[in-house]
Amino acid sequence: MKKMLRDSQELFEGIKGAYPRAMFKSVGYTKEDLRKPIIGVVSAWSELHPGSYSNKELAQFVKAGIWAAGGTPVEFHTIAVCDAIAQGLGMHYSLPSREVMAAEIEVMVGSGGFDGLVLLPSCDKSPVAMLMAAARLNIPTIFLPPGPMLSHFDENGEQRIMSDIKEAMGAIKKQLITDDQFEAVESDTCATVGVCGMMGTGNTMGCLIEALGMSLPETATTPTVYAEKRRQAKKTGERIVEMIRENLRPRQILTPANLDNAIRFLMAIGGSTNVILHLPALAREAGFELSLDRIDELSGATPCVAKFKPSSKFTLWDFFQAGGVGAILGVLAPLIQKDVLTVTGETISAYSRKVRNSDAIRSLNDPYHPQGGIVILKGNLAPDGAVIKVSGIKNPPNRKVGTAKTFDSEEDLMDHIMNKEIKPGDVLVIRYEGPAGGPGMRELSIPAALLTGMGLGDSVSMITDGRFSGATKGFCIGHVTPEAHVRGPIAIVHDGDSIEINLEQKQLNLLISPEEMAERFAKLPPRKPPVNTGFLGLYSRNVGQANHGALL
Structure with missing residues (x-):
């Protein structure tokens, strides 16, 4: 098969490399910068919605980590469709945007000369689009999930999140709430930037990225607005430079065994049904098939140990406080395949954490459901x-x-x-x-x-x-x-x-x-x-x- 990708050494070498070298120098890169690993910092950024809004800032911290570790960051963006905005006629474009985003990254990397990638998804389709691109390109790649927004607490001490506004639409139609109550829900639903604080597709996929070992531990549920998220961004930038030196590539991580683990994780948290579309698509990009029969087999053998809004009172804030992705992996330890590789260079076992709230995350012996949530x-x-x-x-x-x-x-x-x-x-x-x-x-x-x-x-x-x-x-x-x-x-x-x-x-x-x-x-x-x-x-x-x- 014909080689379609080149690295930075091929891009910049010899006399013919003068063309791209001139382009890079024109925007501020030095001759010394071009001798370091060239790393794409790719964010699904826009000013359209809270899930993508913080990525432009987080990318700057990623770039600081890359510079500090001896790499040269090059930033570019993809589109970032929000399903909440796309509802109705706009939703025709949401799932197709997954293919566009994956292709955007492929085209940019294929036309340039990158040695590695840091991918910053937002919500809905961008996380899986970026996973598909990572598997397709198979150059060293690490993710930084943006994390959830913080919740607003209403007058009753209940956390208000995005799914509440949809149910409020039905409630006001039946005249079960007042216009002022409806306005309050609308105004307070998104209290900060970040992915909506429910277990929708955005947070399900962000958590799956961590559960797959494609991001550093604890990155998926750390709130977007936390200072710790900026420190995680720097560490992510530092780690990609090490991954390039180690030649650690996505297809070493995105294996059939690891996707089996991801399915068990999905079922254990009662996650989004959209992932049943996305995991087979990701598997195909990684070079193997994942059938609905296999998904159903694993669902039947995996208890649902956690449920989040709108399926329970718990939000992503509660999930974060209870131990996040690592706590679920710890509960699932008897069921998952522990020797799968991660972007840390260690196995997924290193991601396990203790459960800090047994109400939000139950044990295998006391699950919400004896089988998976889907x-x-x-x-x-x-x-x-x-x-x-x-x-x-x-x-x-x-x-x-x-x-x-x-x-x-x-x-x-x-x-x-x-x-x-x-x-x-x-x-x-x-x-x-x-x-x-x-x-x-x-x-x-x-x-x-x-x-x-x-x-x-x-x-x-x-x-x-x-x-x-x-x-x-x-x-x-x-x-x-x-x-x-x-x-x-x-x-x-x-x-x-x-x-x-x-x-x-x-x-x-x-x-x-x-x-x-x-x-x-x-x-x-x-x-x-x-x-x-x-x-x-x-x-x-x-x-x-x-x-x-x-x-x-």
Whole structure:
């Protein structure tokens, strides 16, 4: 295979290196600087949202560490999409932004000559995009997760975080709170910069980065605004220079054994269902396959020992105080593979810490759930799989059967929620929201939160070929594959059909005969592409199914 990357020595060598040397000298680098390892400091930075806002400052501390250790830092940025802002129509772009960010980093590194990378993700899709880029490029790489924001404490001493505002939307619609109370939630939800203080996708992925050993210990849950975060940034910059000298590369860390550990960690914390998309995509970039069957196997053998808002009263502040990622790894020590390598040069065992709050983090003998917080369902409605976060359901029944109400978009569903009756026992089926059919596999967390705020979160089920947030709670089943756009069975559900959700047997079934299913498929009209132009058009035509990570 043709070599596609070059290091700084190749970039700057000889007469032909005069071109790039001149470019670097023009922005202040000296001849001596160009003889040191050139290290990309890459942050998902923007002024759009709190998860990315601090990265520009943190990057300066990373660069200080690199300079001090004898390297030469070169900073650049990627886009940083926020799912909270992207809700609704903007959500078409959120999952596709993962591919753009990974490609941005590949293009910058491929066109330059870098010896190593420090990656500073923000939230949502940027952590996995950067992991994918790290595995793809396979040059020495270390991460600095930005960490969570601090929580606001309301008049009752309760911590207020981002998921509360979504539930407040449903509460104000039902006139359960006043306009002033709603305004207070809106104003105080994000008390500082940092990743929202719930176990959404942003913090789940930040914690997974540490659990994978791709960042230094204790970096994922240290609050963004803490002075310790700046010291961690300096240490991260110092460590990447050592990693280059040791030639320690991502694919030595991102192994099948380590991703197995990551799955166990995910299940133990009741983390985001979005990670079920991201880990197979990461595995593919690292050179191997990770199936839903393997994820489900590990989930069934891993107790859920911690739950965080919105699935419990505990926030990321509580997680930090209880010992963070290292405390979970300590609890999981009998289950995980301990000899996997990390960016420290030591094994993952060095990351273990003691639990400091046994209410927030339980033992393997006293878990919240005997199996992981996420379950993979299959059946005639989802032959290739679907995903449900059982840790977000209060007292989930082993089996339930409900009556289908079908919607061909999130907008149709929102109109129904806001203007029509929804009854306990309804099964809301939202289709044509998959990776290709959406396009972009939109997150339906606002409708889910509205139902929760209306008091219907556990009595009404939602089933979609789209996805939900890590902050979602209630009976929400996403990632139904094959999706409706490629003629998956979810496309032939009719209003009034009975649907079985069997958590005990991990089944999701449309209760009609095989003959009726065949007849409905025969009558199903072809579906036009949702978008023909631009990046979304390219994405819709080329994206794979959710069970394989929705990869281009």
